[in-house]
Amino acid sequence: MMHDICQSPVSLTSTEALSDWNGMIRAFLAHGTATPTHLGALLKREPSFAMGHAARGLFSLMMGRSELIPVAREAAVLARRYANEAAPNAREVAWVDALEHWLAGSLTGAIADMETALTTCPADTLSAKVSHAIRFILGDARGMRHSIERVLEAHGADHACRGFALGCYAFALEETGEYDKAERHGREGLVLAPDDAWGLHAVTHVYDMTARPELGIRLIEDNLTSWDHCNNFRYHVWWHKALLHLDQGDFDMALGLYDARIRADKTDDYRDISNATSLLVRLELEGIDVGPRWNELADLAQARTDDGCVVFADLHYMLALTGADRPDAKAAMADRFARDAARKGDMPQRYATPGLAALEGLNAFAEGRYGAAFSNLAASRPSMQSIGGSHAQRDVFERLTIDAGLRAGRYEETADILNDRLSRRGNRADRYFTSRMAQIDRARRIPAQ
Structure with a gap:
């Protein structure tokens, strides 16, 4: 039995196939563009490798695109067929099971399968990363942390992927409020895996959450090679840099990064659209005229109103539709949210709560109905983490809630x-907190009429 760079068994029959597989693992952990190239080469060399087909299916579902669901289904059929014809190990079986669970609407089932694989092979960084990624989609920060903590001991100094495991740990620590530990482990991971864009971005998150933008900007500028190899994740790192400049009040720099980096390629990947829409909203809330930039985002979002793959994605599509004022598309999105909320499964639960209220809140804000916007967004707020993403990403909804409250005169709430937002950020006030609290203080000093 061969073992891969995760010190885990793999049912491959040649050193060439193992090299392809290891290349895929390394690229996937680093968010590299070479991931599908290595996986394609592997499946061409060993077309009966069940775990390889399962990987193709799982990676397709992670894209959050409805047109890739048939690709994932085809991969699941092949993965199960080859698993039944051979004698795969427990790790490989878990991957096939995970793909089937996800396709059946149970992302939590897929996570459980990944954890089964990790019980068998605790040094399996690949399964740890996939568990981490699916939990991220569900907003399960505590689960991310528990998962990686239980396998860290197996990622000792001799483990080829220890740096990537530390990057996942750093992000989970940051998302659970352990900012100092997150910074320490994230920087340690970058020494071991300097191309770990996820670990780099985890430390950047720390500086965003603790209102130290100058440190975040310096970290990114000092580590350009950590993410220039990336797939579209590189746009997300540029987005982080734009947020840090925004916190310094440098709106021109943020808008310049939007044009030169964040939307240099007009992709319709939901993660790229979420970067773009959330940055434009933040700028508009600061009184910046973003010009016609909403239009190309709304065109792409309008084509995605029926996707229904990820609530996080759909709420950002809605930001684009409200930004460009597309009433028919907004109505179609609201109708589809209602349909999805009535279904069963992990994602439909999130369309029901907080999705419906959040969507209505975004629409009300765009229409200037700030009281309704505040009521709906505040009602959705306790469950917003469940839509996935990070604290930094979901902060756009926090800001809209707060600005709606200010415009509605709901100052005390x-x-x-x-x-509460301040307490979640280590009690370090960022520019946004300071400016909005100043508005409230001014309003409190105005005598009631």
């Missing part, structure tokens, strides 16, 4: 939300 808004102050409570601002203070």
Whole structure:
């Protein structure tokens, strides 16, 4: 039995196939563009490798695109057929099971399968990363942390992927509020895996959450080679840099990065659209005229109103549709949310709560109905983490909630939300907190009419 760079068994029959597989693992962990190239070469060399087909299916589902669901289904059929014809190990079986669970609507089932693989092979960084990624989609920060903590001991100094495991750990620590530990482990991971864009971005998150933008900007500028090899994740790192400049009040730099980096390629990947829409919203909330930039995003979002793969994606599509004021598309999105909320499964639960209220809140804000916007967004707020993404990504909805409250004159409730946001950020006030609290203080000094 061969073992891969994750020190885990793999049912391959040649050193060439193992090299392809290891190349895929390394690229996937680094968010590299070479991931599908290595996987394609592997499946061409060993077309009966069940785990390889399962990987193709799982990676397709992670894209959050409805047109890739048939690709994942085809991969699942092949993975199960070859698993039944051979004698795969427990790790490989878990991957096939995970793909089938996800296709059946149970992302939690897929996570459980990955954890089964890790119980068998705790040094399996690939399964740890996939568990981490699916939990990220579900907003399960505590689960991310528990999962990686239980396998860290197996990622000792001799493990080829220890740096990537530390990058996942750093991100989970940051998302659970352990900012100092996150910074320490993230920087340690970057020494071991300097091309780990996820670990780099985890430390950047720390500086965003603790209002230290100058450190985040310096970290990114000092580590350009950590993410220039990346797939579209590189746009996300540029987005982080734009947020840090925004926190410094450098709106021109943020908008310049939007044009030169974040939307240099007009892709319709939901993660790229979420970067773009959330940055434009932040700029508009600061009074910046973003010009016609909403239009190309709305054109892409309008074609995605029926996707229904990820609530996080759909709420960002809605930001584009409200930004460009596309009433028919907004209505279609609201109708589809209602349909999805009535179904069963992990994602439909999130369309029901908080999706419906959040969607209505975004629409109300765009229409200037700030009282309704605040009521709906505040009602969705306790469950917003379940839509996935990070604290930094979901902060766009926090800002819309707060600005809706200010415009509706709901000052005391808004102050409570601002203070709660502050406490989640290590009690370090960023520019946004300071400016909005100043508005509330001014309003409190105005005598009631």
